[in-house]
Amino acid sequence: MKRVVVERKILERNESSAQKIRTILKNQSVFALNFMSSPGAGKTTIIEETIRMLKDNYGISFIDGDLETDRDAERIKALGIDTVQINTSGACHLDADMVLRAMEKISLDCDLLIIENVGNLVCPATFDVGADKNVVILSVPEGDDKVKKYPVMFNVADTILINKTDLLGFMDFDMSKVKKEAKQINPKAEVIELSAKTMSGFDKWISLIERWISEANQY
Amino acid sequence: MKRVVVERKILERNESSAQKIRTILKNQSVFALNFMSSPGAGKTTIIEETIRMLKDNYGISFIDGDLETDRDAERIKALGIDTVQINTSGACHLDADMVLRAMEKISLDCDLLIIENVGNLVCPATFDVGADKNVVILSVPEGDDKVKKYPVMFNVADTILINKTDLLGFMDFDMSKVKKEAKQINPKAEVIELSAKTMSGFDKWISLIERWISEANQY
Numbered sequence: 490m491k492r493v494v495v496e497r498k499i500l501e502r503n504e505s506s507a508q509k510i511r512t513i514l515k516n517q518s519v520f521a522l523n524f525m526s527s528p529g530a531g532k533t534t535i536i537e538e539t540i541r542m543l544k545d546n547y548g549i550s551f552i553d554g555d556l557e558t559d560r561d562a563e564r565i566k567a568l569g570i571d572t573v574q575i576n577t578s579g580a581c582h583l584d585a586d587m588v589l590r591a592m593e594k595i596s597l598d599c600d601l602l603i604i605e606n607v608g609n610l611v612c613p614a615t616f617d618v619g620a621d622k623n624v625v626i627l628s629v630p631e632g633d634d635k636v637k638k639y640p641v642m643f644n645v646a647d648t649i650l651i652n653k654t655d656l657l658g659f660m661d662f663d664m665s666k667v668k669k670e671a672k673q674i675n676p677k678a679e680v681i682e683l684s685a686k687t688m689s690g691f692d693k694w695i696s697l698i699e700r701w702i703s704e705a706n707q708y
Numbered sequence: 709m710k711r712v713v714v715e716r717k718i719l720e721r722n723e724s725s726a727q728k729i730r731t732i733l734k735n736q737s738v739f740a741l742n743f744m745s746s747p748g749a750g751k752t753t754i755i756e757e758t759i760r761m762l763k764d765n766y767g768i769s770f771i772d773g774d775l776e777t778d779r780d781a782e783r784i785k786a787l788g789i790d791t792v793q794i795n796t797s798g799a800c801h802l803d804a805d806m807v808l809r810a811m812e813k814i815s816l817d818c819d820l821l822i823i824e825n826v827g828n829l830v831c832p833a834t835f836d837v838g839a840d841k842n843v844v845i846l847s848v849p850e851g852d853d854k855v856k857k858y859p860v861m862f863n864v865a866d867t868i869l870i871n872k873t874d875l876l877g878f879m880d881f882d883m884s885k886v887k888k889e890a891k892q893i894n895p896k897a898e899v900i901e902l903s904a905k906t907m908s909g910f911d912k913w914i915s916l917i918e919r920w921i922s923e924a925n926q927y
Contacts, residue, residue: 527746528829528858529850556830558857579860581800581830608857609830610747611775611800630849630872631748638777638827639747641798653849659878 503616506585510619513592514602519550520705521602522698523620525642527635528608530628531652533561534685536603540568542695547702548599552591554583554607561605571596582612585619600702610635614642622647622701625678629653633663636670643671646678648697655684722835725804729838732811733821738769739924740821741917742839744861746854747827749847750871752780753904755822759787761914766921767818771810773802773826780824790815801831804838819921829854833861841866841920844897848872852882855889862890865897867916874903 514521524532540549551572553562562574573591575583583606595602604620606613625646627635630653636643643649649671651664668680679697683690733740743751759768770791772781781793792810794802802825814821823839825832844865846854849872855862862868868890870883887899898916902909 527748527827527850528854529746529847555857557859560853560857579830579834581828607830608746609800609828611798611826611828612831615798628748628849630847630875631746634779635747638774638779640776656849656875656878659875 500615503585506589507617507619510585510589510592513597514619514621517597518706519597519599519602520702521604521620522622522624523604523606523613523618524624524626525606525610525613525646526608526626526628527610527631530608530626530631531685532605532608532626533564535626535650535652535683536605537564537568538685538688538691539695539698540565540570540603542691543601543698544568544570547601548596549601549603550595550597550599552588552595552602552604554587554605556580556607571599577607580607581609582607582616583618584616588618601698610639610642614645621705624648624650626650626652627667629656629662630660633661633667636667636674640674643678644675646675649675649678649680650694651680651682652685654682654689655686719834722804725808726836726838729804729808729811732816733838733840736816737925738816738818738821739921740823740839741841741843742823742825742832742837743843743845744825744829744832744865745827745845745847746829746850749827749845749850750904751824751827751845752783754845754869754871754902755824756783756787757904757907757910758914758917759784759789759822761910762820762917763787763789766820767815768820768822769814769816769818771807771814771821771823773806773824775799775826790818796826799826800828801826801835802837803835807837820917829858829861833864840924843867843869845869845871846886848875848881849879852880852886855886855893859893862897863894865894868894868897868899869913870899870901871904873901873908874905 551565554575559574562572566572573595770784770789773794778793781791785791792814
């Protein structure tokens with residue numbers, strides 16, 4: 490019982506920091522995406538390709554969450570993007586306070602802030618980091634039963650990217666089942682099939698981001 | 709600072725329950741394995757095949773940890789194995805208290821207790837569930853950078869199974885790099901390459917379990 494109270498307090502504090510992030514980003518007209526997935530589903534590779542396709546037309550900054558290394562941040566920095574690394578020292582998710590501190594070290598003179606969360610299909614779902622949209626990635630090799638098994642994560646998604654579709658021929662993966670279960674758990678989330686290897690599906694994904702940014706700028 | 713104290717108390721309580729589990733299992737001559745991995749790395753499939761290969765010679769019981777569903781437990785129950793489902797209701801890992809309660813509902817008149825943890829490459833590493841050996845699975849599609857990115861998990865492994873080796877030809881995965889990094893982080897963990905699809909590598913894996921059980925019974 491005591492533990493539940495502590496967790497509620499942590500979440501209340503997190504929500505208040507997430508609200509601060511939203512206010513800062515809105516004042517600067519920055520649109521923010523929070524990428525979440527299991528380890529190895531392809532977050533960094535999708536972010537790399539997304540940045541390559543958008544960076545000529547949009548200013549982009551990047552915050553990377555990782556337990557220990559800065560490998561992912563180095564990959565994004567190599568694209569000429571202003572990048573901050575958050576090492577959580579073992580913590581299984583980013584929280585809004587970590588993102589707030591990282592925002593002090595990064596240029597917010599941009600259109601798009603991309604946040605890459607810690608690779609984990611459970612805990613990051615509970616901690617709002619103040620982003621406008623949550624992007625959840627499921628990769629084909631993880632299997633077609635994951636939406637129902639990790640419903641909290643898929644419930645907070647604004648869009649679900651199904652990655653590594655180039656591997657569909659090599660394993661059992663029932664795409665229509667995944668889409669049906671996603672619709673049951675989260676009817677509002679758009680599902681986009683793509684492959685960061687063949688780049689199939691990226692046009693649709695990039696159009697969605699551009700629509701989101703344009704809609705956000707209307708308010 | 710307050711949060712750290714709470715976490716330490718939780719871990720101390722967990723360690724005391726893990727110790728209770730070890731005493732119970734030792735008194736009953738039951739050897740216990742704790743399987744951990746990302747979602748979709750192949751825990752349940754490897755456990756299914758392991759049980760198929762061992763069940764004629766060993767009594768086996770199974771405890772399954774999942775956020776919500778009982779899909780994995782149903783798969784193992786179908787093999788005629790005494791099975792208990794723990795639904796963590798969103799918690800990202802099993803803890804020793806959950807396993808203790810599950811042990812009350814299961815036959816311990818067996819040689820081998822298999823525990824399948826929640827799919828998560830971070831949190832389960834911190835919570836000792838009283839098993840004799842920790843088995844950590846990494847699957848090829850997750851990528852060859854995961855050992856260094858999730859060192860806490862690979863550090864608690866007694867063996868590291870590299871699964872889905874049938875997919876090695878279809879993606880960049882530097883096996884020697886993975887083995888080298890595993891050796892740096894955890895020199896004592898044996899690394900076994902296998903595929904639950906082609907069954908390659910299973911003879912080696914099954915021999916290791918048989919050796920572990922035999923060694924445990926000598927004391």
